[in-house]
Amino acid sequence: EAAVTQSPRNKVAVTGGKVTLSCNQTNNHNNMYWYRQDTGHGLRLIHYSYGAGSTEKGDIPDGYKASRPSQENFSLILELATPSQTSVYFCASGEDWTSAETLYFGSGTRLTVL
Amino acid sequence: GEQVEQRPPHLSVREGDSAVITCTYTDPNSYYFFWYKQEPGASLQLLMKVFSSTEINEGQGFTVLLNKKDKRLSLNLTAAHPGDSAAYFCAVEANTGKLTFGHGTILRVHP
Numbered sequence: 001e002a003a004v005t006q007s008p009r010n011k012v013a014v015t016g017g018k019v020t021l022s023c024n025q026t027n028n029h030n031n032m033y034w035y036r037q038d039t040g041h042g043l044r045l046i047h048y049s050y051g052a053g054s055t056e057k058g059d060i061p062d063g064y065k066a067s068r069p070s071q072e073n074f075s076l077i078l079e080l081a082t083p084s085q086t087s088v089y090f091c092a093s094g095e096d097w098t099s100a101e102t103l104y105f106g107s108g109t110r111l112t113v114l
Numbered sequence: 115g116e117q118v119e120q121r122p123p124h125l126s127v128r129e130g131d132s133a134v135i136t137c138t139y140t141d142p143n144s145y146y147f148f149w150y151k152q153e154p155g156a157s158l159q160l161l162m163k164v165f166s167s168t169e170i171n172e173g174q175g176f177t178v179l180l181n182k183k184d185k186r187l188s189l190n191l192t193a194a195h196p197g198d199s200a201a202y203f204c205a206v207e208a209n210t211g212k213l214t215f216g217h218g219t220i221l222r223v224h225p
Contacts, residue, residue: 004157035215042120042203042217063193071201090158100146100207 004029006091007094009055013113014073021076021109023091031094033103034066043090049074065073081113118143120216128224133191135219137204140185146207147180147187152218153200161189161202194223205219 003026013019022094025040027030035043045058047066049080063085078085087109092103117140127133150160162178164171167205170174171178173197177190189207204216 037218040217042118043215045213092158100148101161101211101213102148102160102161103150103213104157105150105159107155107157 004091004093004104004106006089006109008109009107010110011112013057013058013078013081015082015113016061017113019081019111021078021089021091021111022107023076024053025091025093025104026072027093027095027104028071029093029095029104030071031096031101032068033063033092033094034074034076035090035092036060037090037108038086038087046076046089057075060062082090083113085111086113087111095098115216116144116206116212118210118214118216119206120131120219122219123217124220124222125186126222126224129195133194133223134188134218135202135204135221136186136188136189137188137206137216138184139178139206139214140184141206141208142215143209144185144206145209146171147178148207148213149189150203152203158203160211174203175182190221194199196223199223 005024034046049068049081069088091106094101094103133182148163150158151161152158179188203218207213
């Protein structure tokens, strides 16, 4: 079964601090995604990747960086965290960009920036 | 760009009743449509994906209807049970490959 694992599950950070959210997938999928979920906004795409070494900007990339060092791992980096980045973050992997791709989601990371 | 509106944001029904969640979208070039289910504390999982060529799709205990003329997608749980309590998200994919999610509906089914 497809498996996407996120860490940590919960994180409290201070304003201005650096935060790294990690995601690991064992599906051997080329595509990986980072979304944030906020009340009233649903899921919004932050960054995505087509494969190792690739990162692309999504719809709301400002304030975030991404890193895809390998097929399995995709990280989301907040260099200078702000309270507006308090949210639930979901990582997902997908098998086919071109047609009706099914996404496999991790369990989410709840980030609070104080 | 694509706008997806999902209604209602919260829905409470009794066991055995039907529950209907609706999404409307704006891009007439949308071609693929998805429903994801997120149980409490768990990740989103695909419930069903449908294509613009098919208007009615039936799953186990639910039906997905697509009205291309009105640009409306609905999920109908025909006889809801407590195990259906979850958050449901629609997602719409245009032929560009871009996926847009609805804001979600939290469904609660009372015994």
